[in-house]
Amino acid sequence: MNTTQPTMKRTLMMSMIALSVGGVSVTAQAQTQQQKEIEQLRQEVQALRNLVEQQKVQTAQTATAIAAVQRPAPVATATPVLKTAKGAEFNLYGNVRADASYQVEGTSRDLPYNHINAVALKGNSENSDRLRSTLAATRLGLDFKTQAAEQEVKGKIEVDFLGGSNFDNLRIRHAYLNYGNWLIGQTWSNFAVPDYMPETIDALAFVGGAVKRTPQVRHTTKFSPQTNLVVAAEDPKDGTVNQRLPALTARLNHQFADNLNVSARAMGHEKRVNSDEEMAWGVGMGAKYDVVPGTTLKADYYHVKGDSSFVSFTNSGVVKQADGSLVQSEFDSITVGLTQQFNEKLRGTLGYGYMTFDKDQNYTNALIASTPTTEKESNATRANKDLWQAWANIFYSPTKPLSFGLEYVYGERTALEAATTGGKTGEDNRLNAVAIYNF
Template sequence: MNKLKLNTLAVALGLSFSGVTHAAANSEVTQLRNEVSQLRAMIEQLQTEQKKQAIVYDVQATKVVAPVVKVDTTARKGLGFTAGGAEFNIYGNVRADAGYQFEGATGGTPYNQIATAELSGDNGKDRLRSTLSATRLGLDFKTATQKGDVAGKIEVDFLGSNDSLRIRHAYMTYDDWLIGQTWSNFAVPDYMAETIDAMGYVGQSVKRTPQVRYTNKFNPNTSLIMALEDPKDAQADMKMRLPALTARVTHKFADNFSIGARAMLHDKKTNEDNEMAWGVGLGAKYDITPSTTLKADYYHVDGDSSFIYNSNQGFVTDANKNIKETNAFDSINVGVTQKFNQQWRGTLGFGYMKADNNKDYLGYFTDKTKVNKDIWQGWGNVFYSPVQPLSFGLEYVYGERQTFSTATMDSKTGKDSRLNAVAMYNF
């Protein structure tokens, strides 16, 4: 800048006093104009740098957004933004479910109630039910720190009592630790064949529990996950003294084949007694082809009914609240999903659960029609996604439950026959 001023002064003095020729004067004027142009370019560059520091341009949206918040609609599903040094992503869906029940339970929801399906001859036929209570809203967040990322999730839907808001997931993670509520470490949905039913079918579980979880990753293919969980066992007389201990080992043999083995221990306690409940599980996922996926899951549980849906109550007590007998059962769920193209896919699935014939356990039930000997369900569905945010599904399910009652064969069997439909807008 000082050089430019000196040059300008020199030109002025030269024109006034040196008596230079007209051609020389023109040359000095041209040089002066060039230097003024350079000065203007420097000022414009400085202004551009200041704008870059104050304003973030969203190139994908071709618009200017506030300097504190950067909207990112291309990185992942949902609405992503940063604020106060943290990253956020809002996601969810609007979901409409409808079900026509040809035979089944008399409960008010269109979702699976096979364990209480009305016995033959009882009322439970020709009912139409609909709901939007499975509509979901979630928020993922992450903050980078000098010692690693701190992240978490909050997700809710309206499947609480009388369509009230309920917490699905609410947890925080740091390093290898998780604290909060999410999928149980024992009853995971990873190996469930796809269904329209929001509650899943026999042999499936969508249990979410408050927990403290630690993950030890031995290598990229093998992990051990340990957790202390509150299973929120609602069985009468149950008083929780200690959380359930769960463990899960996952291993990927190849990109198309993975398994998960689980175990569970929980001290069942009443005011006067306690008994150890336990369970094991084994699940597998195998991509037969890039478009065909096989899933299977197996459970054996003794003394607990809180983790796996559709099971009989875990234990029985006498008049003094002493635990006398426990219920044990085995269940299996298997299904094949076929992706026909980018818009169409479908699943065929089957689930089965069988309880031990423990006469000492059964002796504590006056009404044995409430205790299931075995339950099974088979289903088939198809999903259609005309465009990315929309998905429509149609599903038929048929199942039966057999009780331990001593009545006639017809009155020991309850049937579940339903046609389910769903429409979803995902964001």
């Protein structure tokens, strides 16, 4: 028996089994390697995709930036500059204003504006149920500006048609120049400023207020951004005296906070009638307080002796007595009002004004003695002991250049002496309306 053959067969079989096992092992290793390579390839593809996306974003941003650089900047429209023949820049402004007034009761004069100090006494030629209208408060103005050396010079000219006794003549409202801290010309009096009066529709304001414009020379000293002092020499144009010296006025303005402004004022002026003279003087205090945004409180107070040229609706400041000496009137006045801005188009004001004169029998007697014999009523009947007015108004502005207003006012005056009819009190009961186009 050949024993070699089985041995060879066994060896061959074991070799084949080994090869088979090795092949399986190699195949498994190959598959594992292939999976690793596939996973790596996937990661590289994802990384490539992310890179492509980033490149797209950067390309878009770059294109936007390039377009912005290449796009021409918008050209600003220049505001037209108007110039005079001398090279001064100026701008034109003003308004067209129509006023109407319905007198329910009271008044002795056919006027569309306030004259509370002269309304008829009860039973004495009262003119009631009267409608009046006017465009006399229509206004036209020019603001100028030019350079003089290293200093800017500014000027203003403003006119309306409220001149003359019947308020129907052209008149100068403002005409002045500013050079540094100096002002020369005509503008609001330094003593009787309108800044602290409650808003009214009436162009002449109400009792206790002042709308006085005077020729003047004044200087402003700034102590700080919140405080300044203004001093002036003014011509009050008091036709009741022989004027030889200007009135001297001073005004100290201070801002306590963003919502509170105050002003303290003083005035002195010689009053001369023939060779007799007296010194008139006065003090004033005004305040403006923004209670909350949109709500503003204003108040103004005056105490004046011997003057009738600054504050409106007063008695004659001085009267000559029989012996030639002068006697002076003295009064206190106050106005207070609250303005509410309801929205950007609608606002309204409630206001009150009061004026009271000292009871001086020498003054009253001098007025009676100075009355012409041809007059039925004495000058003491035309003068007043007390005046007051209360008003409420509302303004509506549908667009910026247009404004419409409606106002009701009621007031009374009490004369120093009763009229021949026995009446000593007169009333002013009116409804005012206005339409304004600003340009």
